[in-house]
Amino acid sequence: MPEKTAKEQASRMLWQVRPVWPQRDELARALGVPPLIAQLLGNRGITHFEAAQKFLQPSLNDLVEPGRLVGIPAAVQRIRRAIRDKERIVLYGDYDVDGIAGLAILWHCLRLAGLEVEYYVPHRIEEGYGLNAEAVRHLADKQTDLIITVDCGISGFEAAELAAERGIDLIITDHHQVEDTLPQAHSIVHPDLPGQDYPCRDLCGAGVAFKLAWALAQECSQADKVTPEFREFLISATGLAALATIADVVPLQGENRILAHYGLTGLAASDNPGTRALIEAAGLTGTALNSAHIGFRLAPRLNAAGRLGHARLAVELFTRSTPARARQIAAYLEAQNQQRRKIEKQIAEEAAGQVRALGMHKDDWRGIVVAGQDWHGGVIGIVASRLVDGFHKPAVVISLTDDKAMGSCRSVNGFDICQALTACAGHLVSFGGHAMAAGLHLKPNELEPFREAFNRYACANLSSADLRGKLAIDAEVKLADLSVKVLERIERLGPFGAGNPEVLLAATGLKLAGPPRRMGPRGDHLQWLVADGDDPDAARRPGGLVRAVAFGQAKWEKKLIDADRVDLAFEPSLNHFNGNTTVELIVRDVRIP
Numbered sequence: 375m376p377e378k379t380a381k382e383q384a385s386r387m388l389w390q391v392r393p394v395w396p397q398r399d400e401l402a403r404a405l406g407v408p409p410l411i412a413q414l415l416g417n418r419g420i421t422h423f424e425a426a427q428k429f430l431q432p433s434l435n436d437l438v439e440p441g442r443l444v445g446i447p448a449a450v451q452r453i454r455r456a457i458r459d460k461e462r463i464v465l466y467g468d469y470d471v472d473g474i475a476g477l478a479i480l481w482h483c484l485r486l487a488g489l490e491v492e493y494y495v496p497h498r499i500e501e502g503y504g505l506n507a508e509a510v511r512h513l514a515d516k517q518t519d520l521i522i523t524v525d526c527g528i529s530g531f532e533a534a535e536l537a538a539e540r541g542i543d544l545i546i547t548d549h550h551q552v553e554d555t556l557p558q559a560h561s562i563v564h565p566d567l568p569g570q571d572y573p574c575r576d577l578c579g580a581g582v583a584f585k586l587a588w589a590l591a592q593e594c595s596q597a598d599k600v601t602p603e604f605r606e607f608l609i610s611a612t613g614l615a616a617l618a619t620i621a622d623v624v625p626l627q628g629e630n631r632i633l634a635h636y637g638l639t640g641l642a643a644s645d646n647p648g649t650r651a652l653i654e655a656a657g658l659t660g661t662a663l664n665s666a667h668i669g670f671r672l673a674p675r676l677n678a679a680g681r682l683g684h685a686r687l688a689v690e691l692f693t694r695s696t697p698a699r700a701r702q703i704a705a706y707l708e709a710q711n712q713q714r715r716k717i718e719k720q721i722a723e724e725a726a727g728q729v730r731a732l733g734m735h736k737d738d739w740r741g742i743v744v745a746g747q748d749w750h751g752g753v754i755g756i757v758a759s760r761l762v763d764g765f766h767k768p769a770v771v772i773s774l775t776d777d778k779a780m781g782s783c784r785s786v787n788g789f790d791i792c793q794a795l796t797a798c799a800g801h802l803v804s805f806g807g808h809a810m811a812a813g814l815h816l817k818p819n820e821l822e823p824f825r826e827a828f829n830r831y832a833c834a835n836l837s838s839a840d841l842r843g844k845l846a847i848d849a850e851v852k853l854a855d856l857s858v859k860v861l862e863r864i865e866r867l868g869p870f871g872a873g874n875p876e877v878l879l880a881a882t883g884l885k886l887a888g889p890p891r892r893m894g895p896r897g898d899h900l901q902w903l904v905a906d907g908d909d910p911d912a913a914r915r916p917g918g919l920v921r922a923v924a925f926g927q928a929k930w931e932k933k934l935i936d937a938d939r940v941d942l943a944f945e946p947s948l949n950h951f952n953g954n955t956t957v958e959l960i961v962r963d964v965r966i967p
Contacts, residue, residue, distance in 0.1 A: 387963045388839075389943060391847045391880055392417050401426060411863050413849050418627070418874055429627070430866065432635040434612075439598075440589035444570040448561040449545045449586060450593045452520065457489045461519035465493040466505060466526070467689065468579065469680030471673045473525035475618035476547070476583035478692035479611045480524060483587035486607055487594050493693070495685045499751050503813075505530030505546075514540035523547055525579025527557065529806075534558045547582045549624075551808060574629040576873075580618030581633060584611055613641035613649065614692065616869075620665045621673035625873025634869045638663045648691035651700035652676070655708045665869040675704075678711040681752030718753045721746065722760050725771055734829075735765055740841060741794070741832030743825040745772035745779070755782035755811070762786060766843045768794065768832060772816060779816035785809065787844075789836055798827040845943050845963055850880045853906045853920050856957050861948050881959075882941040883907035883967060887919050890934045900924045900931060904959070907939055917957065921949070924961040933966060941965040 395416035402412035404423045415421070420429045428436060440446050456463050463484065467477030477493055484491040496502070496509060505527045513521060514536075520543045527534070527546035534557035537544045543560040552566060563586055566575040577585070591604035600608065616637020619630050626634055641649060642663045653659055656671040679688040691703045728744045729735050742761055749757075754771040761769035762784045768791060772781035785791040790809040795802065801824035805814035816824060856879075870876045881904075890902035903919045905912030912918030922942060924930060934940065944959040 387843045387845050387943075389845050389847055389880060389963070389965075391850055394849075395421075397421065405430070407863060408855075408860055410849060410851065410855060410860060411867075414864070414867060414877060417848050429631065432632045434632060434636060437629055437632055438573055440585040440592070442570075442572055443563055443565060443582070443585055443589075444567050444572070445545075445561040445563040446586060446589045449522075449547075449563055450589050452543060452545060452560055453484070453487075453522075453590055454593055456520050457484075457487055460489070462517055463489065463491050463520045463522065464513055464518050465491060465522050465524060466509070466513075467493060467495050467524040467685075468503065468526045469495050469498050469685035470525070471621035471676045472579040472618040474676055474680075474685055474688045474692065475614040475621075476524040476578075476580035477689055479580060479583045479587050479614050480522065481689075481693045482607060482611070483590055486604065487590060493686075493689055495680075495689055497684055498680050505533040507533045507536045509533070510536045510540070510542070514542055518542055520545065524583050525549070527559075528552055528562070528564060529557070531555075531557045547579070547586055549577055549579050549582055576624045576628075576630060578615075578618050578622040578624045578630070580615050580622075581624075581630065584608075584615045584633070587611060609636075610640060610644060610646070612637035613644050613646075616641055617668055617672065620668040620869060620871050621677075623872045626665075626869060626871045627873045631869075631874065634665070634871075638665075638668075638869060646692060647697040647700040648693070648695050648703070651695075651697070651704035652691065652707070654701075655704040665871050669871070674714070675707045675711045678714045679707055682710050682714055682717070682750070714753060717750050718756050721749050721753060721771075722757045724749075725757050725761060726764065729761065729765060734767075737838060738833070739829055740767055740836045741829045742767050742769040743772070743821075743828050744770070745774050745781075745821055747774050749773040751780055754780075755784070755813075758782045758784040766841045768836075770814070770828060772814075772821065774821075779818070779821065781814045781816060783807065783812040783814065785811070786836075786840065788840055789832070794828060794831050794835075797831045798824055801827060845878060846875070847878050847880045847943055850882065853881055853884070853904070853957075854909065854918075856920075856946055857917070858948065858955055858957060861946050861957060864946060865948065876945050878943060878962065879946055880941065880943050881906075883939050884942060885912070885939060886934065886937060887913060890931050892928055892931065893923075898926055898928045900928050900934075902934060904940065904942065920957055920959060922959040922961050924964070927961070927964075930964055934964070937966050939967055941967055 395413050398409050398412045402409045405426055415426050420426050465477050465480055467473035481491055505523055510533045522545045524547055528548040528550050534544055538558050545561050546559045547563040563582055565572050565577045591600040592598055595601045595604055612633055615633045619634050624630055658667055676688045679685045687703050725744045729742055734742050751773050754773055758769045758771040768785040768789050770781050770783045772779050783791045791812045792807055795805045801820040803815040803817055864877050884904040885907050887903040887905055890900050893899045893901050901923045904922050905919050942961050943963040944961045947958045947960050949956050949958040
């Protein structure tokens, strides 16, 4: 076999290993934890003893009083008047998990307060995101007195003006980016409004809805300490808040961490028929839920309804459904999710083939723009994310129909996709979003000019180094430092997600104790045993040999067969099998030194 070149042996990923934090050992002694745990806290910006204690021991008592959110006092008084006068209230929610969960929280709260309440969710394809004028017109014709938005509304200027003209009061609860001016509304509840000092500006939409529900519970209880009935409701509602907080990828620190921590337990123990049916459909009954279960099992099933059909059924699942009806809806969502995965896979393959056919995988192309006839608008955002992951370049995926072209954009770190679209605005009908994700409508016959303009901007603002995949590694360790007890402490740093990423470690110069072996039904995964390179007795010492698993990386087999030593970037994990618990490495990348 020919000798491999250094380039072939090197990983394409750039490993960015965090240096040892200077106060690591001091914080470790104060907390009574291993230095590695203190390093992980420091990496996440948790650098003081008090903050570390709160992070390690989240408490519902540390949630911020809802009255500190500007707009909540006025909103609560308006809702109380609606309850007193038996007005017609409609909850207007977004079609994703955040909107669905937040709407369900307020629905249950208002029902508990003694009010019949209706809800409205726009259709993703037919109506698009947010509060729209046609929906407001429809609700006004049905004699609606009060609309409360959930996870939307802060950019609904035209719809808000129409609501005022038709005599509908509007309460906006949202968390999306605030513009220079605010829409006309009775009250706006938003954690990042200018001029307020709310500590957790990263609440998701359901988190904001939870705060409004809490304040309404206090008002109905006529005390800061709510009645037992409302207290039981609020504790249960943390489950829906956690579901949305994790699914919406907001930073899991501060209040978000508290809601996620307690809500995961509450979600698993919920007696809500819809929640139980969803968990059962996902095969998670009796499982201690974590953020991965939300991100990869529960959230996709809920989002599938809004992507391929209508999210009303997902809302019904958490609100009006009986156990029998909940099982029907959960089965439907399961079928929709399977269909979504099939459609997504087909479009992703076509899109990746287009990237290669047009040469956009090469270095002289730094911005990807692909388009397909009748690609499903509900999944093109996911496909754009897949292209970013696969090619490490900002990507725009466009669905072409007879009369319009709509696209979803995803970016890489350091490249503001909205600024790129602004530079290409002459080719667009409209666009909007934030630095990492956006949507657009393209002018007819402007696909090729837009593709060229987008690539020119990307080439001018991205270097080759920017497009290299990066692994942010928390620390370099010895395998001997990774005992079961240490990993149990690492697990308690969860739930993991944005702002608190999964722990990623590196170990270098490891010895391979035997050749790698394929695993899985199709043999597309790989496993092998490794040991610290400076431990001659590893094979005889308990725990000296550690199992490494690389999912979907059977292609590494030839490289590893020829290797004596390897460097691994991995997520540490605990494997529970036959009553035994052992340390395992979930490998993200491998280098041959």
